[in-house]
Amino acid sequence: MDLERVQAELRPRRPGEAVDLGTRFARAWWPAMLGFWLFTAGPAFLVVHGLLWSHLAWAPLAFWWLKPLYERAPLFFLSRALFGERPAAASTARELHRIAAPGLLGDLTWRRLSPRRSFALPVALLEGARGEARGSRLAVLGSARGTAGWLTLIYALFEALLALSLLLAAWALVPSRLALDVSHFLTATTAGQVTLNAVAFLAAAAVAPFYVASGFSLYLNRRVELEGWDLEIRFRRLRDRLEGGTGAGRAAFVLLALGAALAGAPATPVEAAADPAGPQASAPTGPEEAEARIEEVLAHPDFGRMETETRWELDFDPDFEADSGFEIPEFFKWLLDLGGMLASLGEVLLWAAAGVAVYFLLYNLLGWLRQVDRTRTGSRPRGPAPEVLFGLAVTPDSLPADVPGKARELCGEGRPGEALALLYRAGLARLLARVEVPSGATEGEVLRQAEGALDATGRGLFTELTATWLRFAYGHRPPPPATVEDLCRRWPMLEEGRR
Template identity: 35%
Template sequence: MQIDKMSARVRPRKPMEAIDLGFMMVQQWWKKIALSWLILTLPIFIIINVILIDHEVWAAILFWWLKPLYDRVPLHIISRALFGNVESLKNILKAIPGLIFPHMIKMLTILRLDPTRSFNLPVWQLEKLTGGARAQRSNVLKKLSGGSAFGLTFLCILMELIFFFSILGLVYMFAPEYYTDAVSTALWPGEANNVWWAGMLINFFIYITYFIVEPFYVAGGFALYINRRTQLEGWDIEIAFRQLAQRIRKPKSYSSVAAVLLACTIGFIFSPIEKVNAEPEGLSNAEAKQAIKEIMEKDEFGKEKTVVRWRSKDKDKKKEEKKDEKEEKKADPKVKKSDKESSTDFGWLSLGLGSIGEVILWVAAFALIVLAIIFYLRWSPAGIQKSQKINKKIPKSLFGLEITPESLPDDVGQAAMDLWNKNDPLVALSLLYRGVLTTLVHRDGINLRGSATEGDCIRIVINHGSKLNADSVAYFRQLTTTWQLAAYAHRLPDTGVMKDLSQRWVQHFGAQS
C-alpha cells in the first residue's frame, strides 16, 4: 500500500465527511462498479427467481441473504482505484472468483447480520486477517467509528426503502390498472389470484434498489475504514514527512532543522510508521539539544502568559475528575481520539436521538396512563358515581339561584308559609322548589345542570335511582307542577295546597346531611 499515491487528499475527517468521500469515490468510478456488479448479480438474481418461481418471497430473501458476496466487487474496485490502481473491467471480472469465495460461509452465517458490515469488510478482504487477529483489529477500528458505521447501515436501509416505494409509486402512477392490480395482489403473499410475473417484478424492483444503494453502502464503509486508519496511523503526518524528506535531500542547508523536527515528532506518532526514509545527519547530540533549545525559546513555542480569573470550586473539582478520566484513557493505547473529535461522531448523534426518544416515550406513557385514568373515571360505573360525587362540590348556584345549604332558612316550610302570608306567593313557591333542588344536589349528589328544565329535573331524579322514595318523588312532581302553574300559567295554588306542600317539605327534604 502506497499511501502517497492515494487519489484522495489524506487527512483525518469527520465521519460524515468520510462517508461523503466514499460516495464521491462511487461517482468517480461508477461505470466499472455498476457493470461489474450487474455482471455478477444479474445471473444470480435470474437463477434464484427461476428456481423459486412459485416462492417469490423466498427468492427475495435468498437474494438479500447473499448480499455480502456482491459487496466485495465494489470494494475491490474502489480500494485499488483509491491507491492509483484503476483496474480494467477484464481484470476485475477475472478477480471475481478469488474475491467471492474466501470466508464465504462465515460471512453468510454468523456475520450476516453484522450491523457494521461495510466497515468490517475491508479488514477481511484487504488486510486478509482471520480469527482472533481479525476480531482484535475490528475492535480497535470500531472503537470510535462503530457508531458511524451503524448509522451508515441504518441510512442505507432507509434509502433502500425509499427507492423501493418510489419505484412502486411510479408503477402505480403510470402503469395500467391491470398491472397495478397484479402488483397489489403480489405485495400480499398468499393471495390466491397471483400472477406469476408480479412477484418476480417486485423482486426486480428490490434488485434495482440494491443496485442503486449497495455500492454507496460499501464505499461509505470503506471510506470510514480509511479515515479510521488515517487517524490511528497518522497517514497524513507520514505523507507530510515524506514530502519534507524529499525536500531535505535537495538543499542541504535546511537539513539540520528538518531533521530535528522529524526527530521530535516521531515520538507523537501513535503506531509505527512503515518506513521513514529521512535520516538525521551532520548534528551531534549536544548541537541538536542546543538547536532544540533555541527553537523552543522562540515566540512561536516559548511564549507564556499569565491570566487571572475566577472559577467555581465545584467546576474545578469536576474538571479534575474529568482530567483523571482522560489521563486514564490516554494510558490505554487503543483509545487515541480527543473528546472534541468523538463529539462529532455518529455515536453521539445516535445517543442524543436515543435520549430524546426515551423522553418522548416516557411522556407518551405517562400521558396514556393519565388518559386511561380519566377515561375510567368518566365511563366506568364506579367512575360515573365518583364523578357525580365530585360534581356535588361544584354547583353553588344553579339557574341563577343560590343553592347552597347556607342560603336556605333553617325551616324552609315555615319560611315559605311566612312569605305566602306576606302576599309573596311566587317567592314562597320558589323557595320550596329551590330547597328541593339544593337538597338533591347537596344531599343526594344529583348532577343538575343549569340547562335542566323542570321536566328534565324530574327525569334526572327518577333515572338517578337515588335515596328518594316514591313518596318524595311524588311530592317533587306535585311541587313542580304547582310551581310551573304559578310561574308560567300565573295560577296560584289554594292556601290549603300551599300549607300542605310547606308542611310536607321537611318530611321529604328536611334532613340535610
C-alpha cells in the first residue's frame, strides 16, 4: 500500500473516533460498497430461497449465516479505494474466488458467532494470516476487539429496527378499505413470508457498508498506532519538501523553526517581574471577594433561567380496549405479542450473559492465580519460538557459525544489504533464546522486548541495528560499508549484553 496516496488523515484515534471515521468511509463510498455487497448477496438470496422454497421460514436464517461471505467484496474495494485505487467490478468478479477464500471456512463454521468478525476479517483478507499466525496477529491488535463486539451488537439492533420501520411504513400505506389482516398475511402466506425476507434483505443491504467500514477503520487505527503510519507520512512529506527546495530555502526553514522556538520560550524571571500586566501585578483575591464575584455571575440571566418542557409519554392501559369500545388493530396486537416475546428472550439472554461473565471471571481469576504461583516459583512456561519474523528466518540452524565474519565477506562482495539482514536475523535469534516473542510482533515490539533482556550496551547495539534495518527494509536505503563494519566490530557486545 502507498501511504502517500491515502484518502484520509491517518493518526491515532480513540476507538469511538475510529468507528466514526469508518462511517465517513461508508458515506463517501456507499454506492460502490453496496454494489460490491449486492454482487455476492443478491445471488445468494435467490439461491437460498430457491433451495428453501418449501421452508421459507428458514431462508432468513440461512441468508444471515452466510453474511461473512458478502462482507469480503466491500472490504476488498474499501481497502483499495482508501489508498487511491478503484477496483473494477469485472476484475473483482474474476478474482472473487481469491478474495472470498481466506478464512471463509472458519468464518462460516466455528467462528460464525464471533462478535468481532468485522475487526478480524481484514487480518485474513488483507494480510493473509491463517491458523496460529491469525491468532497471534489478533492478539497483537487486540486492544480494539471489545469495541468491535459492541459494534456488531449495535449494528444488529439497528438492522432489526430498520426492518421493523420498513414494515410499519408499508403497513401504513395499505388502504383501510382493503381490510387486509397484515399479521396473517405476513406469517401465513407465501407472499407475506417473501415480503418479510425481502425487507430483511433491504435492511441488511443498507447497514452492511457501514458495518464493514467501521470494523476496517478499527483495524486501520490499530495499524496506525502500532506502526506509526502518521509519523511515516509526515517524515516523507518533510523529506520531499526539503529535497525539493534550494539551499537557501532549507536555511530559511531552519531559521524560521529556530525563531518560532525562541518566540515561544517563556520569559525570564526578570522580564516577568518587570511586566506590569503580568500575573504578579494584582494581589491575590480573598475568599470573600471570590464568593461575591461568584454570586454576581450566577445572578446573570444566563444562569438560573427556568424553562418548562412538555412531552408526550406512553401510558398503556391493558383494559383500554374493553373500557372505550375501541378495537386495537390486529397488526398492533401482533406487535405487542412480539414485544413480549422479545422482552422474555432479552431476559433469558441477560441471565445467560451474566452466567458467561461469571464463568470468564472465575476462569481469568484461576489463570491469574496460576501466574502468581509461577512467578513465586520462578518458572514460566514458554511456547515454541517462531521460526520466521517479518519474512526473515531466525532459527539458529539458518545462521553461519561466524556471523560477523560472514557479514564482512558479504559486504566485501558489494552486498551490504544482505550483510545487514544477516546481522539482524542473528540478533533476533539471540533475542528469541532469552525472551518470548509472538510470531505476529512488529519490529518495534521486538525492540521493546529487548529492553528487558539486554543491558545498556547490548540494548544500544540492538537499537542501532534495528534502526539501520528499518531504513533498509522500508526506506530502501542500503547501509554504508563503514556502518556494517562498525556493527560487526561491536557484535560481541550483543553476546555479552545479557541481564
